Amino acid sequence: MSLSIALTINGTQRTVELEDPRVTLLDLLRERLDLTGTKKGCDRGQCGACTVLLDGRRINSCLALAVSQDGAEVVTIEGLAQGETCHPVQAAFIAHDGFQCGFCTPGQIMSAVGLIQEGQAGDDPERVREGMSGNLCRCGAYRGITEAVLEAQRSLSQAGRKEAA
Amino acid sequence: MNRFDYVRPATVSEAVAAAAAPGSAYLAAGTNLIDLMKGGIVSPQRLVDVSRLPGLDRIEPLPDGGVRIGARVRNADLAHDPTVSKRFPPVAEALLSGASAQLRNAATVGGNLLQRTRCAYFYDPASACNKRQPGAGCDARGGENRLHAVLGWSESCIATHPSDFCVPLAALDAVVEIEGQAGRREVALEEFHLLPGTTPERESVLAPGELVVAVRLPGAAARFAAHARYLKLRERTSYAFAVVSAAACLHIEDGVIAEARLALGGVAAKPWRARAAEAALAGVRPNSEHFRRAAEAALAEARPSGDNAFKIELARRIAVRALALAAAGTPERLPALPASPFAPIPGGALHG
Numbered sequence: 001m002s003l004s005i006a007l008t009i010n011g012t013q014r015t016v017e018l019e020d021p022r023v024t025l026l027d028l029l030r031e032r033l034d035l036t037g038t039k040k041g042c043d044r045g046q047c048g049a050c051t052v053l054l055d056g057r058r059i060n061s062c063l064a065l066a067v068s069q070d071g072a073e074v075v076t077i078e079g080l081a082q083g084e085t086c087h088p089v090q091a092a093f094i095a096h097d098g099f100q101c102g103f104c105t106p107g108q109i110m111s112a113v114g115l116i117q118e119g120q121a122g123d124d125p126e127r128v129r130e131g132m133s134g135n136l137c138r139c140g141a142y143r144g145i146t147e148a149v150l151e152a153q154r155s156l157s158q159a160g161r162k163e164a165a
Numbered sequence: 166m167n168r169f170d171y172v173r174p175a176t177v178s179e180a181v182a183a184a185a186a187p188g189s190a191y192l193a194a195g196t197n198l199i200d201l202m203k204g205g206i207v208s209p210q211r212l213v214d215v216s217r218l219p220g221l222d223r224i225e226p227l228p229d230g231g232v233r234i235g236a237r238v239r240n241a242d243l244a245h246d247p248t249v250s251k252r253f254p255p256v257a258e259a260l261l262s263g264a265s266a267q268l269r270n271a272a273t274v275g276g277n278l279l280q281r282t283r284c285a286y287f288y289d290p291a292s293a294c295n296k297r298q299p300g301a302g303c304d305a306r307g308g309e310n311r312l313h314a315v316l317g318w319s320e321s322c323i324a325t326h327p328s329d330f331c332v333p334l335a336a337l338d339a340v341v342e343i344e345g346q347a348g349r350r351e352v353a354l355e356e357f358h359l360l361p362g363t364t365p366e367r368e369s370v371l372a373p374g375e376l377v378v379a380v381r382l383p384g385a386a387a388r389f390a391a392h393a394r395y396l397k398l399r400e401r402t403s404y405a406f407a408v409v410s411a412a413a414c415l416h417i418e419d420g421v422i423a424e425a426r427l428a429l430g431g432v433a434a435k436p437w438r439a440r441a442a443e444a445a446l447a448g449v450r451p452n453s454e455h456f457r458r459a460a461e462a463a464l465a466e467a468r469p470s471g472d473n474a475f476k477i478e479l480a481r482r483i484a485v486r487a488l489a490l491a492a493a494g495t496p497e498r499l500p501a502l503p504a505s506p507f508a509p510i511p512g513g514a515l516h517g
Contacts, residue, residue: 054270059268059271064199068195114270130403134267134268
């Protein structure tokens, strides 16, 4: 069986030849495609630093075999900004100091984008904290992270209402 | 991670044929399997990728009011399915109390049933583990074992089954549909997982190469929908396995419990259906005295397997509290922290 896979990554179609089926999506992004914004923290699905959107849903890329994702659409932290303009979630993390060292931040932001799209948390800080519990921050910037997610949620839902009107 | 062959069959029958080769393992999302392979705990020679098999990704209503859940339905999709959350609420609550949002978006129904124990000695290839290597011994017996089993354990193995989802499934008489080379068969979820005995490496009734294709919830289980909760004590607020958990389901008529279901998690190598407790609750009023008596019955056979005697009383209290919460009524919307034991009981005392 050929281990050639096709992926759409941040809107661009890529075909990748895998020499070995052991490659995770995380390692493919970082080592083969130079998309190093996605971080390798624990590499065991416990910290959330490797969070990306796979077919629109947040997942841990460290536990996904790349070969099994043939045909999927992947969005990484590099795919969020529009040119020089930050995505609203990125802007909110900056405005609310939602980080300190920054290592977990790409995973936090991708997870927040996924959480907002899932639409389960609303403006309830407790639901946001629970919804973000798969992303650890060793610096303990959780307060700023929660505030950033809440603000991003507000600005995105306002933008959505304007668009609808 | 060991080298392996990767195959992606197009149909269930092709998958079952491919997995008949010794050393094969099914790959769905991989959220547990890839972790185990990275740690060298398992090393399959061939992965049979079932993550795209047609027909296994649907949640279908059944004529009896039940539901048939395809084996590769994602945990998050199942938890947010309107029919499941309305008719079988503790299933949704258990799912949403497990793992993280990222893992729930990937992990599947079949994978949840077949996930391995999180016993630290099973996970450490340098430790003796009868489950990982039959006959090697069990380092958990004399080790750090405060979270290990208090029911159904043996001298060979004291590990627990880590699933939340399986606990309400056991309580609600779920049925597992299995496909093998000899055809299709069904097993009650309660009978699906095996206690360790002298063969802890055998964890389920699945024969080599058999594939879980669906889980069914019977329509009769929906009669508990108004009074059904899942409660889970964790060592941190969220994103942790259960120390102990309970699914409590009551069918109350004219102020009396017509029928009760109770299952416990985190206490044994399988989700633990507490039938003696259910019998004690049938025909009595839902009050704390009866809940306590039922909890005593549920844990009557329990004994510590190490430094975990506290789990027996903890399991009793979680059972009592789950029953009290169930009696108070299933909430319209799940709480922000699903299954949290720290939420007050509506209209009841803080301490159940």
